[in-house]
Amino acid sequence: MNKISVVVLLSIFLLLSCKNEPNSENNTPMEVDMSNNPLLAEWDTPFGVPPFDKIKSENYLPACREAMKIHNKEIDAIIYNKDEATFENTIETLEASGLLLNRIENTFFAVSSANTNDVLKETRKIISPELAAHRDDIILNTELFNRIKSVYSQRETIDLEAEELFLLEETYKKYVRAGVNLEEGKKDRLKAINKRLSELSTKFGDNLLDETNDFELYVSDKNDLGNMSVSLMASSAEEAKKRGRKSGWSFTLQRPSINPFLQTSTNREYREKLFQGYALRGDNDNEKDNKAIIKEMTSLRVEKANLLGYKSHANYVLSNSMSETPEAVYELMGKLWTSAINMAKKDREALAEMMRNEGVEGEFRGSDWRYYVEKIRAQRFNFNEDETRPYFEFTAVREGVFMLADKLFGLKFKPIDDAPKWHEDQQVFEVLEADGTHVGVIYMDFFTRESKRGGAWMNELRMQSNMDDFVTPIVTNNFNFPPPTKDTPSLLSFGEAQTLFHEFGHALHGLLSRVKYRSLSGTNVPRDFVEFPSQVMENWMSEPEVLALYAKHYKTGEVIPAEIIRKMNDANSFNEGFRTVEYMAAAYLDMNWHSLTKSTEKDVRSFEKEAMDKIGLISEIIPRYRSTYYAHIFSGGYSAGYYSYLWSEVLDADTFNEFKKTGDIFDPDLAKKYRAMLAAGGSKSGMDLYMDFLGRTPEIGPLLKKKGFN
Ligand SMILES: [Zn+2]
Secondary structure, three states: OOOOOOOOHHHHHOOOOOOOOOOOOOOOOOOOOHHHOOOOOOOOOHHHOOOOOOOOHHHHHHHHHHHHHHHHHHHHHHHOOOOOOOHHHHHHHHHHOOHHHHHHHHHHHHHHHHOOOHHHHHHHHHHHHHHHHHHHHHHOOHHHHHHHHHHHHOOOOOOOOHHHHHHHHHHHHHHHHHOOOOOHHHHHHHHHHHHHHHHHHHHHHHHHHHHHHHOOEEEOOHHHHOOOOHHHHHHHHHHHHHOOOOOOEEEOOOHHHHHHHHHHOOOHHHHHHHHHHHHOOOOOOOOOOOHHHHHHHHHHHHHHHHHOOOOOHHHHHHOOOOOOOHHHHHHHHHHHHHHHHHHHHHHHHHHHHHHHHOOOOOOOOHHHHHHHHHHHHHHHOOOOHHHHHHHOEHHHHHHHHHHHHHHHHOOEEEEOOOOOOOOOOOEEEEEEOOOOOEEEEEEEEEEOOOOOOOOOEEEEEEOOEEOOOEEOOEEEEEEEEOOOOOOOOOEOOHHHHHHHHHHHHHHHHHHOOOOOOHHHOOOOOOHHHHOHHHHHHHHHHOOHHHHHHHOEOOOOOOEOOHHHHHHHHHHHHHOHHHHHHHHHHHHHHHHHHHOOOOOOOOOHHHHHHHHHHHHOOOOOOOOOOOHHHOHHHHOOOOOOOOOHHHHHHHHHHHHHHHHHHHOOOOOHHHHHHHHHHHHOOOOOOHHHHHHHHHOOOOOOHHHHHHOOOO
């Protein structure tokens, strides 16, 4: 269900986070003795994974600061090198610098996203602006840039391999885009803006997590739960106990709780309460309110874009993407919006009619939508999502992605039992080629818990590279699946199973990378390309041949019957209008906030309302993310980028259609070409990668067909 963010580290670091300068030693998680800091030592672990069992939360801050000092020395050595600037002594040496810092940051941000605590939260607040400032000091350093520029100006005459030339061009572009050519006063202002944005972004995320965790809907009467799944009833009963209740069920605003509740609860007022609780996160005019933060962030982003010579933040961001301009993004969205909203309006009529037929008085509301969708699915398609859950037990789905990777690329997965972990629930696997060659390591963390941020994501603990030695990748997949209870295993909805395939696609992108340079490896691709290798996996998951591999009943082992698949596909296509509209409304909202050419006088609520009125959004559907809980764009790296999923969807539908056309969805030749594209990581532009893969530009036809829009 959820559209998910991959943490694209390079882009996100500039946007990360914090609020106050550390002004007292008391709240500073500082450990004085450096000699015992495992983050700074050699890692004697299987495949060099981080020694999570030895790292203490207090270790990150001092290690990070130490690594920044070392990084600075490496940069100084480049700047003060007496020799004339060359590709090797400048570009490659710069590329190789900061390795220790990178290792610590990757570990820190992975753990603090997936298993945070008070010390990690505090560390994040302190370290994020320091890291932002550290990056700025390097990327805005004129002396360093002069050396880069000197090599860049000789690029036509020096003999470079394609990837080397691309690295040179990307490095040069990155520095210019960051503002290195600005005069000193403006540079100082830019640094101040970056620091402030980083602080606001952390604050936004903290507020959101608190607002999500603080909410509780308590239900004491079983009749109000309706036809709720056994597993959700069990986990919400446990939640109620955790909150000190003697009996009953407690529902929160976490995804595994909210959607199933809205689908099944027969109590209309409870549905409304949960729906509003969700929709008003960060918008409650309390100390956790995010509205002022949004105003300040959007206004700082315009100012920054203007400083750098761009009309708007969107123009600035998109100049570095496959789509290139806001106009291209609006054009793509325009091709789908009318069909989507019309389809949703048609569905609304059917849903509202069903509600009236049940004798329910009053207006059909957003909080009624999912409930009646399930009713129509049951009535029209004789389908109930709970019928499928037993076939999507999480271990079976995990085996499904592994088998798919085997079918396409011959990969094997072997548990590493002695790998250190950040949480006992994690599972760790070695990834191997068919011939047994080591490929990399994947960490998988499946279940929801309070210490984990919402959604699902992939990140890289170590990126593949091949400068002096071949460095193999270590990647992670993180989910918020319902944890198993005493009596039931974790049974996934179709959407959750789809999410597992999605994130695993990102993982493969990282794992199959075969480039020379770390900064061009794996998922370091333009943001509107990065969702392509993940989304394409979702196409395979519901193919009967793939379902037969893994979708087996957790009790009987029976493969999901063809009849249920057919019903499921019909039922799933029923609500396509809603899904596209909900997503695209959020994509429009993001583009509207970031196409501003000066800061807006309007308050957040009116701005959002106007943006939604302009596209004719109906009141029964709210954007997938409203402004005040839009973490992707206000505390993640997706500002002016939420459209990327749609852009990538054009690519993934087009690609899967090519597989279909061969008559074999595992076609070895096409799979080989596809793997070659993943192997190239970000060592070429998005369009060049695609051209190399299929020998042509992407076509939108297959996506329109898939959505039933033509
Ligand atoms: Zn993704």
